[in-house]
Amino acid sequence: MNAAGAETSASSRDLSGIKRGPIVAALIIGAFVSILNETLLNIAFPDLMTQFGISAAKVQWLATSYMLVIGILVPITALLQQWFTTRQMFLGAMTLFLAGTVICSVAPSFEVLLVGRVVQALGTGLMLPVLMNTILAIFPPENRGGAMGMIGLVIMFAPAIGPTLSGLIIDWQDWRWLFYLIIPLTVFSILFAAAFLKNVSDLTRPKVDILSILLSTIGFGGLVYGFSKAGEASWSAPEVFWCLIAGGVGLLLFILRQLVVKQPMLDLRAFKYPMFSLVTVLMLVLMMSLFSTMILLPLFLQNALLMTALAAGLTLMPGGVVNGIMAPISGKLFDKFGPRVLVIPGLALVCAATWLFTQISASTTSGYIIFVHIVLLIGISLVMMPAQTTGLNQLPRHLYPHGTAIMNTLQQVAGALGTALFVSIMSSGSKSYLKTSENPTAPAELVNGLVAGMKDAFYIGLWISLIALVIGLFIKRAKAPQDEVKQAS
Incomplete structure (x- = not known):
C-alpha cells in the first residue's frame, strides 16, 4: 500500500494547478439536469394514471423506485470511485441518465416507463457522490465552502422549480415533453464534461467484496x-x-x-473523526425535518387550500429560489467565518419556521405559507452545505469517497424515514379528529381533519428541529488532517 500512498501524494501535487472553474461547471450542469428530474414527474402522476389505466399505488412506484435505486447504489459508489476515474464515473452516470430519459420519453407502457426511471436513477445515484468527492479533491479546505455552496444551489434550486416547470409543461403539452426537454440538456452536459472534466480521483482498485x-x-x-x-x-x-x-x-x-x-x-473508520460523526447525525435529523415540510406542504396547499398543482408549485417556488441564492452566499460566509455563525442561527430559523407551521389552519393565506417557507429554506441554506463541508473537511483524502457515500446514503434513508413518519402522523391525527366529529364526511370537516393531522406532524417536526439545534451547538471548524500513508501489510 506504500505505492498507493505515493500515488495519492503525487496526485495531490498534480491537482495544484488544475483549472477548477470548468470542472465545477461540468458537475453543476450534470447535477442540475439529474436532480431536476427527481421532482419533475410527480405532478404528471394523474395524467399517467389515466393514460396507462393504473392506480395511485402503482404510479407511486415511479417515485419509490427512484429513491430505492439511489439508496442501494450510493453506498457502492465508495468502491466504484476507487476503481474508475472521475471522467469514467461522471460520463458513465450521465450516459445512463440519458438512456433512461430516452426510454421514458418513448415508453409505450407503464412497465417500460418504470424501467426508464430505474435507469435514470442509476445515473443519478452514481453522479451525486462523484460531485461532492470531486469538490473535496480539487479545493483546499479554506475554499470549499464557496464551491459546496454552488453545489447546494443546484441541489436545492432544481427540485424547487421542478413542480412549477412540470405544471407549465403539462398545461402546454403531454407528459412525454417532461423527458423530451431533458434530452438536449443531458447531451449538452455529456459533451461539456467530455471537453472540460479532468480526472482528480486516486485509483487504488481494492478487492471487490x-x-x-x-x-x-x-x-x-x-x-x-x-x-x-x-x-x-x-x-x-x-x-x-x-x-x-x-x-x-x-x-x-x-x-x-x-x-x-x-x-x-x-470504510466506517470515517466515524472515528468526531466532527464527521456529529455532522452525519445532524444531517439525519435535519433531513427528516426538511422532508416533513416537503411532503406536507403540497398536500396542505392542494387539499386544504384547494390550489391546483401549478398554483401549489408557484407558492413553494419563492422559497426554493431564495434558498438557491443563499446557498453560495452561505458557502462564502463559511469560508470566512466558519460553521458556528451560520449553523446555529440557521437551525434557530428552522425551529422558528416549523413552529409557525404548527399555527396553520383552513383559513391560512398563501402569503403566510410563502413567508414561512422562505424563512425555513433560508435556515436550511445556512446549515446544509456548511455543516456537510465541516464534517467532510476533517477526513483524510483517502476517506473522501467513503465519507460522501456514507453521508449521501444516510440522507436517503432519513428522507424515506421522514416521509413515512410524518405521513403516518398526519394520517393518524386526521383519523383521530374525524372520530370526534359530528359529521366526519362533510367537506369542511375533512379539511379540518387534514389540518389537525398536519399540525400534529409539524409539532413532531418542531421537536426534531430542536434536537438538531442542540446538536448544532457542538459544531465547530474542523482541521483537515494530512493524508495518511498506510503501511503495507
Whole structure:
C-alpha cells in the first residue's frame, strides 16, 4: 500500500494547478439536469394514471423506485470511485441518465416507463457522490465552502422549480415533453464534461467484496423500501414489517462485515473523526425535518387550500429560489467565518419556521405559507452545505469517497424515514379528529381533519428541529488532517 500512498501524494501535487472553474461547471450542469428530474414527474402522476389505466399505488412506484435505486447504489459508489476515474464515473452516470430519459420519453407502457426511471436513477445515484468527492479533491479546505455552496444551489434550486416547470409543461403539452426537454440538456452536459472534466480521483482498485455489496443492497434497500411503503400504507403492513426487519438485519451484518475485512467497501473508520460523526447525525435529523415540510406542504396547499398543482408549485417556488441564492452566499460566509455563525442561527430559523407551521389552519393565506417557507429554506441554506463541508473537511483524502457515500446514503434513508413518519402522523391525527366529529364526511370537516393531522406532524417536526439545534451547538471548524500513508501489510 506504500505505492498507493505515493500515488495519492503525487496526485495531490498534480491537482495544484488544475483549472477548477470548468470542472465545477461540468458537475453543476450534470447535477442540475439529474436532480431536476427527481421532482419533475410527480405532478404528471394523474395524467399517467389515466393514460396507462393504473392506480395511485402503482404510479407511486415511479417515485419509490427512484429513491430505492439511489439508496442501494450510493453506498457502492465508495468502491466504484476507487476503481474508475472521475471522467469514467461522471460520463458513465450521465450516459445512463440519458438512456433512461430516452426510454421514458418513448415508453409505450407503464412497465417500460418504470424501467426508464430505474435507469435514470442509476445515473443519478452514481453522479451525486462523484460531485461532492470531486469538490473535496480539487479545493483546499479554506475554499470549499464557496464551491459546496454552488453545489447546494443546484441541489436545492432544481427540485424547487421542478413542480412549477412540470405544471407549465403539462398545461402546454403531454407528459412525454417532461423527458423530451431533458434530452438536449443531458447531451449538452455529456459533451461539456467530455471537453472540460479532468480526472482528480486516486485509483487504488481494492478487492471487490461481493458479500458486502449483497448485504449493503439488502440493508439499505430494505430500509428505504420499507420506510417508503410505510408512508403509503401503514407501519403494521406485513410488507413493511418484513422489509424493515430484513433491512435492519442486513445493515447490522454489513456493518460487522466492514469492521473485519481488510479493504471495506464502505470504510466506517470515517466515524472515528468526531466532527464527521456529529455532522452525519445532524444531517439525519435535519433531513427528516426538511422532508416533513416537503411532503406536507403540497398536500396542505392542494387539499386544504384547494390550489391546483401549478398554483401549489408557484407558492413553494419563492422559497426554493431564495434558498438557491443563499446557498453560495452561505458557502462564502463559511469560508470566512466558519460553521458556528451560520449553523446555529440557521437551525434557530428552522425551529422558528416549523413552529409557525404548527399555527396553520383552513383559513391560512398563501402569503403566510410563502413567508414561512422562505424563512425555513433560508435556515436550511445556512446549515446544509456548511455543516456537510465541516464534517467532510476533517477526513483524510483517502476517506473522501467513503465519507460522501456514507453521508449521501444516510440522507436517503432519513428522507424515506421522514416521509413515512410524518405521513403516518398526519394520517393518524386526521383519523383521530374525524372520530370526534359530528359529521366526519362533510367537506369542511375533512379539511379540518387534514389540518389537525398536519399540525400534529409539524409539532413532531418542531421537536426534531430542536434536537438538531442542540446538536448544532457542538459544531465547530474542523482541521483537515494530512493524508495518511498506510503501511503495507
